Amino acid sequence: MRAGGLRHRISLQVQTETEDGMGGSSLDxxxxxxxxxxxxxxxxxxxxxxxxxxxxxxxITHKIRMRYISGITAKxxxxxxxxxxNITSIINPDERNIMLDxxxxxxx
Numbered sequence: 679m680r681a682g683g684l685r686h687r688i689s690l691q692v693q694t695e696t697e698d699g700m701g702g703s704s705l706d707x708x709x710x711x712x713x714x715x716x717x718x719x720x721x722x723x724x725x726x727x728x729x730x731x732x733x734x735x736x737x738i739t740h741k742i743r744m745r746y747i748s749g750i751t752a753k754x755x756x757x758x759x760x761x762x763x764n765i766t767s768i769i770n771p772d773e774r775n776i777m778l779d780x781x782x783x784x785x786x
Contacts, residue, residue: 684717688742689757690750707755718744720758723781738784746775756782 690713695703725738740763742756756763763782770778 683719684744686718686720686758687715688718688720688744689714690716691755691757692753693755710754713747716744716747718742718756718758738786740782740784742780742782744778744780746770746778748775750778750780756780761785 690710691707692710693705694708696706697703719742721741721743723739723741742763750765750768752765752768754765756765762785764785765780765782767781768778769780
């Protein structure tokens with residue numbers, strides 16, 4: 679994989695549960711240690727609007743490629759600048775552990 683194609687810097691986050699001190703808890707996103715500035719390539723793949731049951735749903739789909747890192751799952755999310763991407767699937771091409779292709783939906 680050529681490094682020149684990985685021109686963006688992304689951050690990977692994982693959802694954590696934080697105690698609120700009053701017996702409850704809240705879910706929040708925290709950066710994964712060591713994965714706050716990962717080189718990646720980002721491509722818009724498609725966008726679609728769907729009206730379903732009187733609800734407008736806009737879905738923008740992107741493909742994000744990065745070098746292989748073990749342990750990345752669809753429970754993580756990607757932050758690129760002020761944009762947030764939820765991972766819907768992860769592909770390890772040829773199962774060679776060289777790169778990961780992630781299909782994502784962007785939070786709007």
